[in-house]
Amino acid sequence: MTELTGIFKQIEEHSYTPDNCFLCGCELSDDNRTIEHVIPKWLQRKFNLWDQKITLLNGTLLPYRNLTIPCCLNCNNRHLRPFENEVKKAFENGFEAMSELPDEILFYWLGKIYFGMMYRELFLDFDRSDPKKGTIVTPEYLDSFYSHFLFLQGIRGQIAFSNFFPASIYLFKTQKPKELESQWDFIDNQDALFISIRMGGIGIIALLQDCKSTKKIEHHLDVHKKIELHPLQFRELSAKILYKGILMNRTPKFINTQTGKGPVETHMLPLQGFSSKPIFDDWNDDDYSILMSHILRLPLDICQPKKGQTYTWLLKKNGEPLFIDIKDDLNLF
Incomplete structure (x- = not known):
C-alpha cells in the first residue's frame, strides 16, 4: 500500500471537530483560531440576513449569523479572503463584472459555501430534544464528498485542474x-x-x-x-x-x-x-x-x-x- 503524503495525507487525517480548520485541517489554538462565515458577512449585511434563518437538512432553522465554521488564520486571511474580495468587488460592479469573473474563482467561492453548509451541520444535533440521535451530518457523510473537498484545496494552491473543469x-x-x-x-x-x-x-x-x-x-x-x-x-x-x-x-x-x-x-x-x-x-x-x-x-x-x-x-x-x-x-x- 502506497504511503499517503502531502495534501492526500492532510485530507485523510482531517479531524472534523470544532478545533480543526475546516479547510486545511490544522489544529486551532487561541493564536490561530478564526471563524469563517459560510454566507459572507458582506452579503448578510447587504440583504439584512443577519437575523434571518436558513433551513438545514433536517428541516430546522438556523440564523445566518450562526452559520459559521472553524478556520485557521492562515486559510482565512491568506487564501479565502482574496477570492471573497474579488467576488465582492465584481458583485458591486454589477452583472457584467460578475460574468467576467474566471469560472475558477466562482467555483471556489460557491464550493466553499456548499461544503460549509454541510460542515456546519457536523456540530448541530439532528434532534435537539434527543442529542443521542447524533448530528445532522456525520464525518462519514462528508467523506463521500472527497473529490469536492480535494478540489477545494485549490483555494490553497494545492490542486490544479488538468484539461478539465x-x-x-x-x-x-x-x-x-x-x-x-x-x-x-x-x-x-x-x-x-x-x-x-x-x-x-x-x-x-x-x-x-x-x-x-x-x-x-x-x-x-x-x-x-x-x-x-x-x-x-x-x-x-x-x-x-x-x-x-x-x-x-x-x-x-x-x-x-x-x-x-x-x-x-x-x-x-x-x-x-x-x-x-x-x-x-x-x-x-x-x-x-x-x-x-x-x-x-x-x-x-x-x-x-x-x-x-x-x-x-x-x-x-x-x-x-x-x-x-x-x-x-x-x-x-
Whole structure:
C-alpha cells in the first residue's frame, strides 16, 4: 500500500471537530483560531440576513449569523479572503463584472459555501430534544464528498485542474424585489452537488461536479438571458438545471499526479467510458414536475395541470422568453 503524503495525507487525517480548520485541517489554538462565515458577512449585511434563518437538512432553522465554521488564520486571511474580495468587488460592479469573473474563482467561492453548509451541520444535533440521535451530518457523510473537498484545496494552491473543469456555472440577470431580504434566495442539493444563489440582480446556478456535462445544454438556456428573470422564474430555471444534473448517470472519476513541489494535477478520466449509453437519462415530465413543485414551493397541480404536461413561467407558447414584471401579481392560487 502506497504511503499517503502531502495534501492526500492532510485530507485523510482531517479531524472534523470544532478545533480543526475546516479547510486545511490544522489544529486551532487561541493564536490561530478564526471563524469563517459560510454566507459572507458582506452579503448578510447587504440583504439584512443577519437575523434571518436558513433551513438545514433536517428541516430546522438556523440564523445566518450562526452559520459559521472553524478556520485557521492562515486559510482565512491568506487564501479565502482574496477570492471573497474579488467576488465582492465584481458583485458591486454589477452583472457584467460578475460574468467576467474566471469560472475558477466562482467555483471556489460557491464550493466553499456548499461544503460549509454541510460542515456546519457536523456540530448541530439532528434532534435537539434527543442529542443521542447524533448530528445532522456525520464525518462519514462528508467523506463521500472527497473529490469536492480535494478540489477545494485549490483555494490553497494545492490542486490544479488538468484539461478539465469540475463544474457547470450559469449566470442570469434577475429582478429585485423592494424588500432587501427578498432579494436573496438560496437553494442547495447534496445529491447533485448543486447550488443556486439569487443576490439582487444576479442569479448564479452551479452543478459543482458534473465536469461541464450540462454546459452542452447551455444554448437552450440562452433565451433566458434576454430578460431579467422574476424570482419565481429563476427558481424554475434552478429546478430545470438541478433536474438535468440528477439525470446524469455517470460518476466522474479522477487521477492525480504530482511532480516536484508544485500542486497536484488532477485529470478526469473519459466520462463516457466504454459504455454507449447516453450520459443523461431521459427527461420525465412527471418526475420533473414533482421537483419543480418542491423548488417553487407550489402545489403539484399548479406545476402539472395534466399528467405529462408541465407548466412553465419561463416561455411564451411561441418559445420566446416570458417577461413577468415583479410588480405584477402572478395570481398563482
